[in-house]
Amino acid sequence: MTMTPEQATQFAAVFDRMVQGVEEVLLGKQQVIRLTFIALLSEGHLLLEDVPGTGKTSLARALAQSVRGTSNRVQFTPDLLPGDITGVSIYDQRSGAFEFHRGPVFSNIVLADEINRASPKTQAALLEVMEEGQVTADGVTHPVAAPFMVIATQNPIEQAGTYRLPEAQLDRFIMKSSIGYPDHASTMRILEGAGHRAHEVTVPAVVSAASVIELATLARTVFVDATINDYVSRIVDATRNAREVRLGASVRGALALIRTAKTLAAASGRHYVIPDDVKTLAEPVLAHRLLLDAEAEFEGVTPSSVIAQILIETPPPSDRPAV
Numbered sequence: 001m002t003m004t005p006e007q008a009t010q011f012a013a014v015f016d017r018m019v020q021g022v023e024e025v026l027l028g029k030q031q032v033i034r035l036t037f038i039a040l041l042s043e044g045h046l047l048l049e050d051v052p053g054t055g056k057t058s059l060a061r062a063l064a065q066s067v068r069g070t071s072n073r074v075q076f077t078p079d080l081l082p083g084d085i086t087g088v089s090i091y092d093q094r095s096g097a098f099e100f101h102r103g104p105v106f107s108n109i110v111l112a113d114e115i116n117r118a119s120p121k122t123q124a125a126l127l128e129v130m131e132e133g134q135v136t137a138d139g140v141t142h143p144v145a146a147p148f149m150v151i152a153t154q155n156p157i158e159q160a161g162t163y164r165l166p167e168a169q170l171d172r173f174i175m176k177s178s179i180g181y182p183d184h185a186s187t188m189r190i191l192e193g194a195g196h197r198a199h200e201v202t203v204p205a206v207v208s209a210a211s212v213i214e215l216a217t218l219a220r221t222v223f224v225d226a227t228i229n230d231y232v233s234r235i236v237d238a239t240r241n242a243r244e245v246r247l248g249a250s251v252r253g254a255l256a257l258i259r260t261a262k263t264l265a266a267a268s269g270r271h272y273v274i275p276d277d278v279k280t281l282a283e284p285v286l287a288h289r290l291l292l293d294a295e296a297e298f299e300g301v302t303p304s305s306v307i308a309q310i311l312i313e314t315p316p317p318s319d320r321p322a323v
Contacts, residue, residue, distance in 0.1 A: 003221040003271040011218060012269035014207060015041075018066050021203045025062040026055050026179070028186030035177050035284055036063060036151070038267065041216045042259045044174025045130050045150040047288065051157060054179040060111035060151050067212045068205040069108030070145065076118035082125030086135045087142070100137050105129050108145045108209055112152040116162040126150065127169050147212045167247060167291050174256045175281070176288035222262035223272040227317035232257050232278055238310040239286060244296035245306060253289045260285055275316035283307045 003011075015037060022033045036059065039046045048056055057073055064071035074085060087103035104110060105126065112126055129135055130150050134143045152173070154165075170176075182190065207215070232254055240248030261277040268277075287303035 001221055002223045003218060003266065005271050007218060008222075008266050008269050008271040011215060011266040014211075014215065015267040018206045021066045021206055022059070022062040025058050025203055027189050028182045029055070029059075029179055032177050032179050033059070034267070035175060038260050038263045038281075039174050040067075040147065040149050040212065041219050041267075042174055042256070042263045043147070043216050044256065044259070045152070045172065047152050047154065047170070047173040047176040048178055049154045049156050049176060050178045050180065051155060054181065056113065056151070056153050056179060057111060059179065060109050062203045063149075063151075064107075064109040065203040066206050067108070067147070067209055068207070069147065069209045069212075071109040071111065072104035072107040073111040073113060074104050076112060076114050076116075076122070078117060078119060080118045080122050082122050085122065085125050086129060087137065089138050098138060100140065100142065102142070103135075105135065106142075106144055108147055108149070110148075110150045112150055114155055114162075115152040116154050116165055118163065120163050120166075123163065123165065123169065126152075127172050130172055145209075147209060147216065167289070170288050171250055171252055173288065174260060175284040177284050219263040219266050220259075222265050222270075224258060224262065225272070225317075228261070228273050228275065228278065229258070231275060231314070231317055232261075234314050235278070235282060235310055236286070238314055239290055239306070242306055242310065244293050244301045245290050246293050247291035249286045249289045253286050257281060257285045279311055279316070282311055 018037055019030060019033050022036075023030055026033060036046055040063070050056060060073065061071050074080075083103065085103050085105055087101050087106070089098040089100050091097075092099045115123060115126070129144060133146075133148060134141050136142070181187075235257075236249045236251075236254045239245055242248070257278060258273075260281045261273045264277045264281060265271070265273045283304050287307050290303040290306060292301060292303060292306070
């Protein structure tokens with residue numbers, strides 16, 4: 001079953017309402033808010049690489065409120081243990097059995113603040129539940145909430161005492177972005193509301209958590225022409241053959257680009273994907289999956305610049321998809 005034009009129009013209207021609600025909290029950051037909702041409705045997870053104090057916690061909280069879901073924030077530190085995230089089994093003397101106490105991952109939106117400050121073992125515990133959507137303790141499987149999304153953050157400035165995420169773990173995030181500092185006009189509006197603490201501001205719920213699951217299912221039905229699949233394949237192949245790249249985008253990256261392009265198309269009121277959807281999402285979806293050659297890094301080459309050059313050199317399909 002393929003999405004109809006009427007369903008695409010309704011999808012876009014709901015999507016815009018969700019974005020507008022969160023934008024009241026995260027002023028002047030419509031693009032990153034849109035990317036966050038695209039990641040959510042593509043059933044993926046988001047990595048934010050940003051300096052402190054740019055509104056990452058506010059974004060996660062507002063996102064959960066807009067979809068009438070729950071949210072938890074975990075501050076990652078070197079002494080954080082896997083059980084602090086997933087939960088632990090505690091012996092109950094009255095019943096004579098172990099009882100599982102759920103950790104903060106049992107929430108719709110989980111903010112993993114400064115994920116690279118925790119040990120690799122603790123990072124892996126979170127990334128496992130991201131991939132499987134469940135926690136296994138003492139042989140018993142506990143599914144996490146649905147929808148489920150992890151927003152992980154990294155501080156790009158202070159690297160002392162951190163544990164860099166391996167490429168295989170970075171590949172688990174459907175996209176990577178940053179919030180950045182607000183512009184002057186947005187800063188003025190923020191300062192005018194300085195009398196209100198961030199956690200006191202609430203976002204009206206636009207849809208229920210169950211509706212988010214329905215929207216994500218609907219986004220999967222967006223039509224993708226064979227020429228679009230060919231275009232994505234050529235872009236991914238180019239990342240593997242680029243002179244500056246040691247490790248190119250994986251098949252998971254190609255699938256992520258198609259999935260997010262479908263969601264972007266629906267959010268734009270279309271029931272089919274166009275090349276511009278792929279171009280818009282290529283950098284946030286693919287750049288963090290590339291491992292550059294050491295010499296290229298020394299010369300100042302970045303994964304984003306490699307993706308930008310590939311998009312220039314890879315011609316998109318010229319014909320409109322036949323829907």
